[in-house]
Amino acid sequence: MVCKYVSSQRIKKGDTVVVIAGSDRGLKGEVVQVMPKQGRVVVDGVNSRKRHQRPSGPGRPSGIIDINAPIHISNVMLVDPASDKPTRTAKRTLEDGRRVRVAKVSGEVVDS
Numbered sequence: 001m002v003c004k005y006v007s008s009q010r011i012k013k014g015d016t017v018v019v020i021a022g023s024d025r026g027l028k029g030e031v032v033q034v035m036p037k038q039g040r041v042v043v044d045g046v047n048s049r050k051r052h053q054r055p056s057g058p059g060r061p062s063g064i065i066d067i068n069a070p071i072h073i074s075n076v077m078l079v080d081p082a083s084d085k086p087t088r089t090a091k092r093t094l095e096d097g098r099r100v101r102v103a104k105v106s107g108e109v110v111d112s
Helices: none
Strands: 018-019 028-035 040-043 048-053 063-068 076-080 089-093 099-103
Touching: 018 040
Parallel strands: none
Antiparallel strands: 018 028, 018 076, 028 040, 048 063, 089 099
């Protein structure tokens, strides 16, 4: 079941997040992929699993490889660029008309 109350717009690909719940609690990483319909994100270095893989072509290696499994989006929080701590976000409109995400803790713009 998809959690319809968790917005996927607060976390985007390329954001630095910290895990706030689960076995990887406290780890920081960059978001590699966002799956909004499933309510999950893939974070680099978090929730890594071992996969036993056969050689299936020249570009795919065989053996035991590490993959990053998805984690629920409610278990991660965006890292504030100013204080390097977890923060919530808000949407603000700048003077030039752009809508950007702003960190609630410091008020600094998160989007580049």
